[in-house]
Each structure stands twice: as C-alpha cells, then as structure tokens.
Amino acid sequence: MPARFVRKLEKFGRLSKAERQVIIDASQNTRKIAARKSILHEDENAHTSCLILSGLACRYKIFEDGARQIVDFLVPGDFCEGDANQPEYHLGTLSQCVIAYLDNDVLADIMDKYPRISRNLWRASKAEAAVLREWLVNIGRRNADKRVAYLICELCTRLDGSDADVPGGCALPVSQIELADATALSTVHINRVLSRLREKRLVTLQRRSIIIKDLPRLKAHAQFQDVYLQLPKSA
Amino acid sequence: MPARFVRKLEKFGRLSKAERQVIIDASQNTRKIAARKSILHEDENAHTSCLILSGLACRYKIFEDGARQIVDFLVPGDFCEGDANQPEYHLGTLSQCVIAYLDNDVLADIMDKYPRISRNLWRASKAEAAVLREWLVNIGRRNADKRVAYLICELCTRLDGSDADVPGGCALPVSQIELADATALSTVHINRVLSRLREKRLVTLQRRSIIIKDLPRLKAHAQFQDVYLQLPKSA
C-alpha cells in the first residue's frame, strides 16, 4: 500500500492504526472506484464491510421521487458497511476512492481472534453516532449560512492533512448539488449561501469543488468546535 | 426486579435478553428517577453507563440561549452512556424512569469476560446510528406534518406493548414543547400540526401526553416503515 495512504490513515482513524492494519491484511480485495459510483453492489450490501483508504465517500438515502439526503461523509480510515435494515440507504463515492473490502464472515473471525477489535468497532460506531447527532442539530437548528459553514468545517477537519495542494486548508471534491443534499437545502439556496461566503473570502469556488484556504477563520465564523470528532490530542 | 420490567425488556432490546441480564446483574445500583430530571450527574458523565428498565428518556443538546434539540429517545432495554466528547449533550427523563447504573470500569471487565457483549454493543450502537440517520432524513426532508407523524410512529413502535392502558396504541408522555424540541419545529407550529392530526382522528391530545389509539392508521398516514428499527421478527 502506498505510503501516503498510511499517512492519511494515521491522522484520522476511528480505529487505531494497528486495528486498521488487521482489517487491511484480512481484506480479500482492494478496489479503486471512480467518482460518483456505488461502493457496494446490491448483492454485497448485506455481507460486506469496507475500509476507506483514500478519497471521499458518503452514505445517502434515495427517495422515490429521486431526492437524496446525504447522512454522513466517509473519509480515509473510516470503516463502514451496508445495512440490510436500511434498504433505501447506499454508500457511494464523491471523488475517486481506494477501498479495502472484507466479507462479514471474515470480520467475525477477526473479532473472535482479536477481541479488542469488536470493542473498538463499538467505540468507532459511537464516534459515528456523535457525528450524526451533530448533523441532526446542525440541520435542525442552524440557519442556512451557519449550517453550510459548519458542515464545511467538519469535513475539512476530518480530511485535514490529506490535501497537499492547500496547506492549512483543503479542497473539497463536493459540488453544490451534493452540498445541498448533505445540508437539506435547495441547490439554489446553497448557491446564494456560498456566494456570501465567497464575498467574505472564506471559501473559493471551482466547478465541483470548494476550496478553503484559511480553515481557522472559517471555523471562527461558523463557531465550530471539534471535540465531538474525537481527534487525537496531538493534532 | 418486577416482572413487568422484564416483559418490557424482552420486547425491544437492542441487546439480547441474556446480555441485558449480565449488565443488570453487574449494576451497582438501580434508581427510580422522576420525570424531567437529569439521568447522569455532571461528575458521572464520563465514566457511567446505564440501562433503561422502564419509562421514557432522551438525549438532548442544550444551546447557550437555552434552546434544546432532542436527538434520540431512550426506551426500556436501551443501553446508553454519557459522552465526554459531546459536553453539551445530556441524558434526561421524560417520564418517571427506573434505570440501572454501571461504572464503565465494570463494563470493561464484563466485556473482557463475555467477548460477545462488546460485539453486541457494537451491533446495538449500529442500530442506534440507523435511528439517528432516520431522524436526520426526517428533519431534513419531510415537511412538518409528515415529520411529526413519523416521529410519533417511531416512538410508539419502540414503546409497543409497554402501555397496557391503550391496547393497539399507546400514550406518549411527551408535551408539545418536547415534541417541538425533537422535531426541530416551534411549539406554535407543533400545536397547529397536532390540531390537524386530531381533526383527522389520528391522535388524541391530553395535557402533556399524546394518545394514539390506532397506530396502524397513523403509520399508513405517515408512510412509516419500521425495518430500520430492527425489531424481532416475531413482533
């Protein structure tokens, strides 16, 4: 595995480095997936887990009318799997991703062999729940401007360091449509919100990506506190 | 422990009955808590877990201006704990509750002794995340009428059987203010939504509680699907 993947994984794992390595070693295959593709095929959904090695992915729900709600972003180091109990939810890539796949049976064996893995998967899952709660509050109680700024801060923080091109900030491979799907706003309104953020020189826009050059300033503007992300203290 | 607690626990546990029993046996103490009280004192937050034996509780975030967002309900059988990484979040009761408390150190010992417990806590946590995703979608994408109906359906389903007074339905010990806090709507608007539901004879209102006599009809109205709750198939 290329060194840069490992570097990324160390920064933001919800599992420890050693635990991720166990999963990577047991992985049956690693695939490179293009942007905007499904991560799990229909038939894999119920019995396959995966570990994001690079790129940006998300979990989303599709409604009958085609509307979409993104409910979580997945960054390098995140462990995820399909859920047969949420059949309308899917995992998909936003940028090109490299993903390690693992059959759930193999995962069960690993958990038998390394009891700490299941305990730490529990911890990781609790961390995921903390992020979900924060999204809930964000969508439920913050107005459009703060909501968008807050979400950008979260994503940028979780991706921190994985973007060599923008030191101290990052380029998010997210279109305005996708940002609307994640914040539960219309694309038209997202566009107006981003225009205001651009006027304040907090973000720069490019087709299909959002560039943040001064993350600390955006965090101050969004009143963003990152405790809930449970980052390593050294960061 | 009274038999009715056990009966309730069997219906809706996210942990299996046996696992809950292990936790109950290890519990240092069980307390009866009045309605609208905090479940964990400030100093317990970081090192105490609990298991709801009866009653209805919730997790919520308090904002500086006093506003509140309820992010989850806790029903009998649910396992929960404080989270030092989300200092603005709290656990509180809505009705009178009986709760078993457990020190996290003791929980760690249990997990060493019964490896399956940690694996199933992981499963339980994933189930909790599924509920959170559904709340996110509910608040993000449904209009006030559907949102309220949907949430009532979820809560009623999770509480199913614990209300002997309303066979086939239930009485939710939730005020309009609390429902507003959970759905991210204003109390004024909740009142108007509930008036419409009452006109359609889908709910009956009492001071500080909402009574559903015909849950199947309300579910049809809200287009509520309960797969995500992962109920036992026998139900």
Added chain:
DNA sequence: CGAAAGGTTGAAACTTCTCAAGCAGGGTGG
C-alpha cells in the same frame, strides 16, 4: 460541434417562525 451537467440569477409562492395575547388546568400557600 452539440449535449449534458453544474452553476447563477430573479421573482413569486410557500412553509415555518416570531411575537403577542389569552385560555385552561393543576398545584400551592394563605
């Protein structure tokens, strides 16, 4: 070169919120 996808802008409509006032019930102290 044309088509498709993403972004931008304006105007009107709609949902929900806020403010404000009043009502109803339950509990408490005199």
Added chain:
DNA sequence: CCACCCTGCTTGAGAAGTTTCAACCTTTCG
C-alpha cells in the same frame, strides 16, 4: 376552600427564511 401562579396549550397576524420555477450561462466531455 379559594386565590393565585406557573406551565402548557391555543389562536391570530405579520415577518422571515427557504423553495420552486424559469431562464440563461459556463464548463466539460463525447
């Protein structure tokens, strides 16, 4: 026992935020 108060519920009217619709522009890609 009554008066009062506090909390929760109800209703109206205006304001605010967000969506929808529609048109057009820009970039990318085949």
